[in-house]
Amino acid sequence: MSKITKVKGTQDFLPDDMARWSRIIQKIHTIMGKYNYGQISTPAFEYTKLFSRSIGEDTDIVNKEMYSWTDQGGKSLTLKPEQTAAVVRAYIENNLQAISSMNKLYYIEPSFRRERPQKGRYRQFNQFGIETIGSPFPEADAEVISIAYRTCQELGITDFELYINSIGSPECRKKYIFELVQYLQKYSDSLSDISKRRINTNPLRILDTKDDKEIEILEGAPNILEFIDSDSLEHFKTLLALLDASKIPYTVEKKLVRGLDYYNKTTFEIRSNRLGAQSAICGGGRYDSLINQLGGKETAAVGFAMGLERASMLSNLGSTSTIRFIYIASIGDNAIKRAFKLAENLRSLENSKIHLDVTRRSIKSQFREANKLHSDFVIVIGDNELEKGGCTIKNLLTKDEQFVDDEKIIAFFN
Ligand code: HAM
Numbered sequence: 001m002s003k004i005t006k007v008k009g010t011q012d013f014l015p016d017d018m019a020r021w022s023r024i025i026q027k028i029h030t031i032m033g034k035y036n037y038g039q040i041s042t043p044a045f046e047y048t049k050l051f052s053r054s055i056g057e058d059t060d061i062v063n064k065e066m067y068s069w070t071d072q073g074g075k076s077l078t079l080k081p082e083q084t085a086a087v088v089r090a091y092i093e094n095n096l097q098a099i100s101s102m103n104k105l106y107y108i109e110p111s112f113r114r115e116r117p118q119k120g121r122y123r124q125f126n127q128f129g130i131e132t133i134g135s136p137f138p139e140a141d142a143e144v145i146s147i148a149y150r151t152c153q154e155l156g157i158t159d160f161e162l163y164i165n166s167i168g169s170p171e172c173r174k175k176y177i178f179e180l181v182q183y184l185q186k187y188s189d190s191l192s193d194i195s196k197r198r199i200n201t202n203p204l205r206i207l208d209t210k211d212d213k214e215i216e217i218l219e220g221a222p223n224i225l226e227f228i229d230s231d232s233l234e235h236f237k238t239l240l241a242l243l244d245a246s247k248i249p250y251t252v253e254k255k256l257v258r259g260l261d262y263y264n265k266t267t268f269e270i271r272s273n274r275l276g277a278q279s280a281i282c283g284g285g286r287y288d289s290l291i292n293q294l295g296g297k298e299t300a301a302v303g304f305a306m307g308l309e310r311a312s313m314l315s316n317l318g319s320t321s322t323i324r325f326i327y328i329a330s331i332g333d334n335a336i337k338r339a340f341k342l343a344e345n346l347r348s349l350e351n352s353k354i355h356l357d358v359t360r361r362s363i364k365s366q367f368r369e370a371n372k373l374h375s376d377f378v379i380v381i382g383d384n385e386l387e388k389g390g391c392t393i394k395n396l397l398t399k400d401e402q403f404v405d406d407e408k409i410i411a412f413f414n
Pocket residue numbers: 081082083084085113115120121122123124125127129130131259260280281282283284285286302303304305306307308309310
């Protein structure tokens with residue numbers, strides 16, 4: 001029979017991967033605790049219209065990357081391609097603004113996008129993100145950006161850079177788009193089919209192009225920062241000053257408009273060229289109209305999401321485990337009963353991992369396995385030990401071996 005494989009673009013996380021993953025997640029929870037953010041989790045799927053209304057109809061995500069289906073009740077549902085829309089939906093639905101005018105939320109959730117799989121790009125991936133809801137002021141943007149920056153540092157990621165821009169208000173963006181379209185039309189013969197279409201549907205998306213020829217054309221395109229309104233410009237300048245004061249280095253990137261439609265004012269990304277083509281570790285920005293657009297009260301908000309698979313590829317968080325590993329080997333039916341009970345008792349020890357052999361293999365094989373698992377101690381129980389009412393404990397590092405009476409075993413390890 002043919003083997004069934006995993007779906008293209010998905011991944012298995014084996015125990016070693018999960019141990020590494022847990023260290024990353026633990027670090028994130030610690031950082032979030034320090035900034036006083038509360039964790040939120042939303043369902044894996046939502047009504048499709050939540051995403052089309054927020055991310056935007058003419059974005060790649062909504063146009064071609066969503067896993068959507070009609071359920072038995074005739075509703076169109078979609079696996080979350082990102083988290084912001086779902087968090088905002090939950091914020092409105094659970095009336096979180098009634099609890100506090102300022103909500104600082106974070107999440108670690110799977111996202112699903114049907115993109116072409118490649119290094120660092122998956123169809124199911126995990127996002128750690130934050131949504132800071134309730135402040136229109138640049139210090140909120142600065143806090144969000146510094147969390148993203150600090151998280152990269154604390155995960156042991158080196159060689160990353162912060163890119164930042166402001167795309168102003170929707171009104172000034174209209175003026176900018178008008179000028180951008182005028183400019184691009186001059187080069188329309190050299191543009192790809194998708195960009196030609198986007199001149200009419202969503203010209204800002206053309207700034208995200210990965211096409212070398214288009215990138216060259218865009219070098220001469222109008223600069224969005226010359227079009228933004230005075231409020232957005234002031235906001236941007238204050239934000240940059242706050243980043244300067246916190247010694248967070250950045251590059252202003254005039255083409256950074258992001259692939260989702262809900263942003264205004266600040267947009268930012270952290271990238272690493274060690275990731276190859278999929279260089280963005282994290283991306284975010286301000287979205288002051290989204291809550292209102294999804295049926296809530298006008299509330300300013302800013303956030304980011306970090307791709308955890310990408311962060312994990314770059315992270316060098318070593319294991320700082322000080323856990324003692326005790327392997328229990330036994331020979332014979334009576335010994336296994338004794339070993340089973342001892343294993344349960346030893347699990348009351350702090351900072352210890354107890355591995356009981358349950359394969360009835362030879363003592364030699366059990367020792368081989370204990371070495372393979374990097375055990376610190378092997379406890380041996382055989383006829384001899386049963387008769388004497390104790391066990392033999394071998395320290396695999398020092399090779400010391402000694403007989404210990406049953407009632408002294410816990411004390412031996414304490
Ligand atoms: P995004 O830029 O679409 O933004 O995604 C954020 C991050 O998710 C990316 O920088 C990348 O690291 C990771 N990512 C995206 N697609 C994939 C993929 N196919 N495979 C692996 N990793 C991927 C958002 O999702 C916004 N909701 C961020 C945000 C939060 N803005 C405000 N608040």
